[in-house]
Amino acid sequence: MQSLWLPQEVCNKINQASRTMLWAKVGSSRCWSLVGWNIVTRPKELGGLGIRESRQVNVSLIGKLIWDLIHSPHKPWVKFLQAKYLHRESVLHAKKSNSSLWYEDWLGLGLICREVPYVHISDTDILVAQCWQQGVWNFDSLYTRLPMELANRIQQVQIPSSSIGANIFSWVGDSSECYTTASSFRFLLPSDHRFTDPIWKRVWKLHILEKVKFLLWQGLHSSLPTNHFRYIRHLDSMEGCPRCSCPQETILHAIRDCPHSKEVWLLVGNIPSQVFSMMDCFTWFKEIIINPAAKKLAIIIWWI
Incomplete structure (x- = not known):
């Protein structure tokens, strides 16, 4: 990957292995991706998980070799290639x-x-x-x-x-004008202003278990596998709540509005009033994360 252009089939297999590792159950090779691959492969501060797409990694690493070929003529491998193929001229002039x-x-x-x-x-x-x-x-x-x-x-x-x-020659992908594989990877990412909210970085700084952080991250993306979520993706024939008579088990219903869930919230006590007032999933999870009692609220969500 660091020195050769990988065939697309190889890149696809690497990506599939990453998706299986992330979403598949133990002992199973089949998986259901709850969040799109184009989002998962973003840096954490941009709403992703920091898992890098194999083709972009391949391009970034090869780019580093090209950069060294131009800017590091003292390296032995650069001297060898220049003497053998470039007759001691630069690959770019x-x-x-x-x-x-x-x-x-x-x-x-x-x-x-x-x-x-x-x-x-x-x-x-x-x-x-x-x-x-x-x-x-x-x-x-x-x-x-x-x-x-x-x-x-x-x-x-x-x-x-x-x-x-x-x-x-300078690199436009970084303010230092020097090429790095990290800046190249960010340069190759498509721009999307939806993922510039600082909440994406904050969720990973909470002092809670990683599995709870992952749950909150899924909630911010409205991608928890409730019956309604499964129904609209044609993975289930029923979208109602199995615990009550509500016709749709949405994320907020399962975690907050279902009578069984609401009972848990009330038993805990001292819950901020805004927990029960917001209707947008992203806004609700965002308020949970920025709340001073975020650690306690996140644990409640996990156990519900």
Whole structure:
């Protein structure tokens, strides 16, 4: 995984083994995933469990090798590959402030010469530095006409005004501009603003058993296997509560609103009033976790 591009079938088997480990019962290879794999593979602070998807791990580890190939020429394996295959040149070539405007991918969007009908013979030797004048782009001296869309994309690029010497390769996935496998993995994650709530990090900091934390995490995702949850996924023909006559055994009904569950809450005593007032599952579990008595409330939920 660290040095070879794994076949997708191998990645699928690794992912399946991870899902089986997480969801299957002891002694069984069959499992029912209560929370989607795309959520489970997120970091804990983003609503997941920190289990990494195998293809993304494979890409991140290979990326580290490429980074070392560029930035660590002193390493023995880098010296060997450069001498054998690259003739001591870099796998990527960043020249000293003389990148061609047309024939080098300095913009990161492909060669610009392919974006225009033709390059005028008078412009063939034009460098990027010649078009960047006093902090602004100037294409007035070009004989080759740039498409408006391309010109606008270039205008969005800013080049440092100070003399920085040779061009270097930097990593956009981290503020340090240095590549790490962890930052690469986060860079590959799809952005989703639903999982930026600090509650995801807080639930794992509670001083309770890990299995209780896991229960709260499932509750935040509205993914506890109640009869209603099973019914809407066509895993059960009945969605009613087996302990009372309620036609739907939702998560909040099973934990809070069922007469048998409510009796437990009342027997404990000193329960915050908001425990019985909220109707949204995520909001309810969130209030439980941020409550000063979160440890006691979580244990009550576990035993119910």
